[in-house]
Each structure stands twice: as C-alpha cells, then as structure tokens.
Amino acid sequence: MRRVLVGLGAAVMAYAIVGSLTDGDVDPVGVAIFLVAVLVLHDAVFLPLVLAGGALIRRVVPVRWRSTVRAVAIVDLAVVVVALPLMIGLGAPYGLGLLLILLVTPAVRKWKGTRRAPRG
C-alpha cells in the first residue's frame, strides 16, 4: 500500500512537471520563483512571527484568559490573511467588513467564556 501511494504520487508529480513545461500558457520560471518564494516567506518570516506572537501571549496574558486570547488570535489571523488581499485587490469597503469581524470575535468569545463554568 505504501509503495503504491509513493509510486503513484511520484508519477503524478512527474505528470505535473512535464505538463507544465509543455503547456504554452505556463511560465515555468515565474511559477518556480513563486513556489520558492511562498515557501521561504512562510517558513522564514510568517511562522516565526506567529510563534513570537504566541510567546507574547504567554508572557503578557494571565493564565485564565490565555486560551480565549489564543482562540481569538487564531480566528482573527485567519480572517486577516483572507481579507487583506481582498482589500488590496477589490478596494477599501472590504476593510470595513474585516474590522467588523475583528471587533465582533473577541466580544463573542468573551460572552461565551463567561457563560461557561469557570475552568481552573
């Protein structure tokens, strides 16, 4: 089973590479650059910043609120990642929508947090 998956996967990857090189519509250099760039930017810039953010939360936020703050941070980060390009590409009105979500999320979490029985 393992060998089948690995072999099939390798064949499909080869198909992708050959196909993209023979398709006139594809700029292989541009695609290769983007692949490397997105990998490097994510692993060398984005994730370290996320980890730093997590360390900051551990340092600054009291234990009681830590999981709530983390949950809000996760949701807000994901929303920003999607909304920022939309704002840049399609215009400022999307910024208002984004702001709305960012403001509502902590409020909802706070409300849910106080309704649940307090955790140790």
Add this chain to the structure above:
Amino acid sequence: MVRDAGARLRQVLTWPSRPPRWGPWRPGAFGSPLRSTRLTSLLGVALGAAFGVCFVTGVLSHLIQHPPGWFWWPSRPVGLYRFTQGLHVATGLATVPLLGAKLWSVYPRLFAWPPVRGLAHAAERLGVAALVAAALFQVVTGVLNVAHWYAPMPFFFTAAHYWVAWLAIGALLTHIGVQLPAIRGALSRATGAAEAGKGAPLGRGDRGEEVDDGRRRLLRAVGVAAGVITVATVGQTVRPLARVSVLAPRRPGDGPQGLPVNRTADAAGVRAVALDPAYRLVVSGFGRDVSLSLADLGAMPQHTASLPIACVEGWSATGTWTGVRLRDLAALLGADPHGSEAEVESLQAAGRYRTSVVASPHLADGLTLLALRLGGEPLALDHGFPVRLIAPNRPGVLQTKWVGRITVRRSR
C-alpha cells in the same frame, strides 16, 4: 597551537552529527505542549479531504473550459457549475486556517538534525518541500485570484493553478504513503491516549487530559476560523447569505442591471464597434451565411430564461435573460442541433476568451440564448450589448459577450 588546530579540524569534520544550540535548535525552543502526531494527523485528514474536494471541482472546471475529445458536460442542471465552483472557492478559502495550523504543528521538523541523513531521506524531505510549497501556492494564488490582485503573480493564473494542483496532489499521495504507519498509529484510540499522557506511562494523568483539552480547543478555534471565513465570503454564491457575508468579493446585486461585471466594454476595447448601428450578427455554416441586424434578431421568436452567471472566482448571480434561442439560429442554416457545435466569436479583437465553443448538449438546449435583454431592459454595454451568449450550467468566461459571429459545424 597544534592541539587546538587538531581539535578544530575534528569539530569541522563531525559537525553534521552535532546540532547547533542556538535559535530553533535550542533545546525547548518549541515549547507548546499541543504539538503531537495526533494533532498533526487530525489536521492532515481535514486538509486531505479539503484538497481532495478542491482538486476534483477544480479539474472539472478545467475540463469544461478545455474539453478533451472524451469529455461530455450536460446542459442541466442549470446551476450545477455554479455549485461545483462555489464549493471549490469556499473549500479553498476555508483551507487557510487548516493549512496554517498544520504547518505550525510540524514546524519543528524543519530543523531536524542532521538535515540530510542519506539519499532516501533527502528524497523524502524534497517531497515534503514540494508538498508545502505547492499547497501554499494553491491557497495563495487562489486567494489572489478571488481578490483580482494579479500583480504578485508573474504567470497566467489559470494554467499555473491547474498544473500546481497536480503537483500538490502527487506530493500529497507520496506524503501519505511515507507517513502511513505514523498516521495509523496517531489516529488509533490507544496510541492517541498514550501520546496525550506523555508524563503518565500507565495511562492518562492530569497532564494528558490537559493536552487533550488544549488540542480540542485548538481544533475548535481552527474550525471556528474556517467557519467565519466561509460565512463571510460565501454570500457571493448563496444569495440569502449576502447580507452577512461582509467579505464577499462580489455581492449578487452589485453592478449595472443588478448583475456584477468582470470585464467592462472599455476594458475589452469594444465600445465603438458594439455601439455601431451597422452591427450585424453573422451566422454561418453548412455552406450558408446569414447576416442579422438587431431589428432582425428582435423580430425572431423571443424566449426568456432565468440563468446564473457563475464565475471561476466562485461568485454567481442570476439574471432574467431574453433573446433568441441558439438552436433557432442553427435552424436558419438547416443544421441539426443534436449533432452540431457552434463557435461563438466576440467583437473583441484579441483576448483569451474572445471565442467559445458551444457543444451539442448546450446547442440543443432551449435555454441557451443569444440574449438581447436583461431584466426586461436592453442589455447594458458592459453586460455584452448588443448580444451575448448565455447558457445553463456553463462557466462565466464561456458566456461570450459582444457576439459578432457564430459558426455552426458538425460536432468533432
């Protein structure tokens, strides 16, 4: 001095087996107790499912636009493509928090030491690099396309996104194959519990429950993030949700005549030609040629159909179109719609999408129209005045606007 040099040399020769001790290689650098093979595997299953859905719906969209000889696509249900493409974009956007969490959970493995233990190990690491790069590529380019922000992409989005999809799926299959034992172990109940109770070898202690609980909260946060993104953007496809979807790139009611526009007449350079009173729709094929003015088209039997424009970016909106049936135009040439296809050309002089081919299921369908009116009013210039093609179950890019010429021929 000589002794020092000897020691130095030994250091240099043995560096691959001794990890550095700074930065990410500092012991305890990645402190979160939430990382575990179980978390990674659970996220992996969700990601695998999401990528599977995106792959199938994406390849389908590609095949419809570039049909190989064996491919057949029906003209009904009217809203099928709208559904599959809406699903493609919604799933892709929801993948953002999933992929983010997964990469966070395996990040420490990037710094495994030594970096390369042998040829097989090197191949495995290369495969993982391909998977991560391809997955990020798909999600990032997908979001950029939905945002109509093409500047950061030094390539034609559609073709690149298609081929890297195959790369991602291939790398995913290989990855699952390599990791199968670890996945099976992590997802089975027994090992999962043992993992959680790291500090309690005989079963789950307090620490184990804490880790379980923390993992559940993390997964819940990731799920909520995916949900929020979906609700915030899906209103571009699902009309009743439009009001809640504050991030929806296209609201169904936007644009002239209540329908959004991707490419305006000015952007396509057709304003002068489209507004020319000497405009004629030329229908040719089977040895005959018919030239129809707008008045001629207006005099033919008119039909009205409620059909969606469903774009590859996932948005869709329905309009009420009135015009001449494509099969009636084919009948003017004496062609049998069931064995023929029509090449529809735009007044647009250049551009990838200036022509589209209408295969026989759509040609024969009575809902396929050359529309003259939208919502009861004459078609707006930006919507394709004087005439645009509108057919059921068809991507927006193939609903040719500013139609100038139709060539009917036997199906290939």
